[in-house]
Amino acid sequence: MCRIAGIISNRLTPGEINEKVSLMCNALKHGGPDDEGIFFDEKVKLAFGHRRLSIIDLSKNGHQPMADIQQRVWISFNGEIYNYLVLKQELLKLGVKFNSNTDTEVIINAYLQWGTDAFSRINGMFAFALYDKENATTYLVRDTSGIKPLYYNVSQGQLSFASEVRAFKAANIVTEADQNWAVRFLAFGHIPEPYTTLKEVYSLAKGNYLCWHHHKNSFEIVPYQKSKSVLSYITDINEAKEQIRNSLKASVKSQLIADAPIGVFLSGGIDSSLLTLLANEQKEQQLKTISIFFNEKTYDERAYQNLVLDKISGEKFAHLVQQKEFETFLPSIINDMDMPTTDGINSWFISKYAHEDGLKAVLSGVGADELFGGYPSFNRIKYFKYLRKTPEFAAHLANYFKEDKYRKLSFLAHKHYLADYLLLRGLFVPADIAKILGADINQIEQILFNEPQLSGLDNYDGENASWFETNLYMQNQLLRDTDVMSMQHGLEVRVPFLDEDFQQLAASISPEIRFDSKQPKKILIDTFTDILPESVWNRPKMGFTFPFQQWMGLHQEIGNEHLYKSEIAKKSIRKFKKGEMHWAKAFALYQVQLHG
Template sequence: MCGINGIFSYHASAPAVDNEELIKTRDFMISRGPDGAGSLVSADNRIGLAHRRLSIIDLSENAAQPMSTPDGTLTIVFNGEIYNYQSLQTILTKKGIHLKTKSDTEVLLHLYNLFGSAMLEFLRGMFSFAIWDKNKKNLFLARDRYGIKPLYYSNIAGQFRFASQVSALQFARPNLYSTNPAGVTGFFLWGSIPEPLTLYQEIYSLPAGTSMLVSGVGLEQPIKYWSIIQTIQKSHLAAKDIPVGEEISYLRASLLDSVKAHQVSDVPVGAFLSAGLDSSTIVGLASETQTEELNTFTLAFDEFKNNPLDELPAASEIARIFGVRHQSIRINIKEMENELDHFFSAMDQPTIDGLNTWFVSKFAADQGLKVALSGVGGDELLGGYQTFQKIPEKVNKFPAFLSNPRISSLYKFAFKTLSSRLVRIDPRLSGLLDFGGTFQGVYQMQRGLFMPWELTQFLNKDFVHQGISILNEKMFLPSDEPDFTNLSSFGKVAAMESSLYMRNQLLRDTDWIGMAHSLEIRTPLVDHLLTEKIIGMASAGRLGKGKSMMPLVLSKKLPSSIINRPKTGFTIPIWRWLNISEQLGHWKQVPDLCHPNVSATRRWAYTLMAKHPNSNEFLRTAR
């Protein structure tokens, strides 16, 4: 796990690589790689690559980056982990290639030399990397299938820049980048910025599961090498070959394989442990396969003590059953306030989630941990969210005759009048007639933060219109793919949850928060091979309801009090903090956000954006 960046002056008229900018961008990301740093600038000053290292696999200096092939033709900077690198080393050795390190980085170099972009099909892991070909004078970039590892780029005046963080690019050359109306608007619609957009108009995210080539003629379009939709279809067909009655053993073998793969490391691997089935299953399986004692970490809050939302008692019992070394921490409002400045400054892209992951990551890192397993991804894989039931129900029950613009306008007017008088009504229901008839529309209502017409309550009107226009043109939605209509209802929801909420929020938060604490967070339930094996079975209903079969795969059984514990998510007492903390009172300036029916999440979103240094450009009321 590392931080990577580079500058490629591909056009003849572009200025030479600025080494000072290259190093400035690199060292802004020091928390991503405190164990070492390197850089390389070509003799003609047309390409510069830089790297910050967090040593996880092959801790020796031999694995330092940038790394080149023996003849100097290819040079790589790489962020992430390739979990099957050892089997790939065997393949390379059999082809007569002499490996000088025990690192996965060197494996990538030789695979690209042999197979070009087709090398991506061999990889199991989380990754983003760039490979410079000195002979062909081109730069090849790629990102893992789910987008666990980020890669951002800009293309200005014949000069291509890339980095692991948007903020690193912006920090080194702040005058190059301007606020993106679509990024801000997208954040308020979804609670995170949808890729490939970012908070800046000139900076894009390389989409998950794609590669891109930059040559002397500029950027080629990203090429998609993996699709969640095609994977779901493939898995659905493969599920028919699994004999009835073998579901539990098949699920156990599949999960165990992924957990073992994600434990590959030359430093100790720990795990986050909540009271949920996802992390419990990960910890249970990891404790079976890890030879050393497994360290687990649980976060709790003073506000939840002696409350059903308190996860610590159940997590402690789970740790006792599995025989792992368990450590926990309770956070109070004062400790939260002390961390806010660091939290906001480290936040690479605005997100309504993440405070919980922040505190448990900080706690684990403070105990000396470098690698932690997380239970992110179980709900998307097995249908654990309520969206898997609610969205198909609402789509099927929606009367077609209500899809009429005139009826919708009357409904929204009536809704606004009524909602101002009613306390317990969800403002998102104002979109019922506009969005109620399609999977994409109902998903927007279920997962969305604000409806588009609500944004002018606190954003400048022209800014909103500009943002919506760009979003309509550039935002990727899985439902836009031709094969989406062929999926089952389960498959459609899984595709949207994986491509939107999980990718743009959960996985992005996992990366920037972990890296802010020099902690590599791995997600065994977000693994393309696991998805191919399991999601078709889940779609066919053969794994029970939601995640109910997960605890059945464990050697040491969990009590029913834990298995049947109501799902709470990774909850934080944000509603209380927003009302009490003076540092989080920005939302109180907006009358519409003070209404009793407004959720704490909406108020938190406004507060986050109000802290952005350029918020006066687009917020109608901001301190």
């Protein structure tokens, strides 16, 4: 796991290119504390930068940017390839020779052997830049689940890219803000892809590569893996359980491969408990677990954590987080976000402690809720079939309600899949956003719903809910926040539930057995009842959350209405202080105020 950056430019001098890439790398050094490297090609005015976090092959052989023996291809790579040993054996049989034990070198030789077809052969989490001297092309490539971020900017024939948005600003490449970021943030609670907080800096779509043609100074973005439609569903529940068991075990095994200390985030919930127990079965070294607990009993999951810890061996780290730690570290957390978000504080803390406990990589349970119906949205979405019959004028009248849950019905005035998502998970409605920002409501609605409409998302069933949660909530918030917060502490987070093969298996299971309206993630639980304690799963879902409603209410700035500009923001904070508004909305207002 690393951080990457680079520039291709005929406008800048070689010295300017190298200086800017160096500045970008310096801004990203938290995510790659072990090594640094820059490659420059004067012929095409290209520089690749790299900051390394050593996980596989800790020797100098893993130094990047890296090239093949003939130095035809150069790469700057961030991530982990879980099937690299399989690909390496295939390449060895074809006569390919290797100089290291890294997965990075496997990507290079896979490309030399198979061209861009190599990208779809890779199973892992990754974002990389690859320069092919012979063909005068550079590729920016991102994994199919979007686990690793990759941002780019094209301006006047110049391509710049980086793992974090802050790098563009640090090198003075793009400093102008996207004027619409606050609109999107107040609606979604994050900045949805492909947008960022900077003007014309975009996120490369998952499962795509950007191909830059050096002779033309032009580019195109190409999907390298076509979506696979399910030809026939698995309808036998016993077959489904057997395949889930085998596939998840294989995923955990492959993601435990590391030459550096690795552990598991254990919250006490179903997903992290299951991964901990499976990792404990397969580990080649003593398993380390990292947990967080609170004095606030409603949020304290130590009892469930201990049920799992009693079943495993290895080092067990537990950390108490209190109001004072939250207040002390909040300024650092907000700075480390890279872009505003209402999530990520939990990831910041547990990543901090994992790093302090000597870990370089951890497994996380992100993805299971999205695949197997772990959220309330999987039950709520069925009512959309009836709500969508609401006349547009009636939906607009919802703005006159006082309670937020009823005001959100105003999203029904927009026949758009993003309006459906915001009805499920949105923060502020367009009318309120307009008042907060002093903007016209028509302008707000244009910003939010100007994306092309997508088909097939109006069945309002479990598969639709899974698509919303996977491609919008998890993609834009959970994965981005997990990555940026963990890398702030030089920590790699791996997500076994998002293994490509496991995701394809989940999608092939009949919705009738994949989703259960009475028991969230029932098929997953039933598959592992032999190892998963009943007390862990037979209880209300908590999620990995903190006592933010209380902590933010006591925060001297977040809960101070006098610090906010608009009257509606002041009113919202008063509602929050009375316990009538969710903390995420108050935190969003606070961040808009900070960045305004």
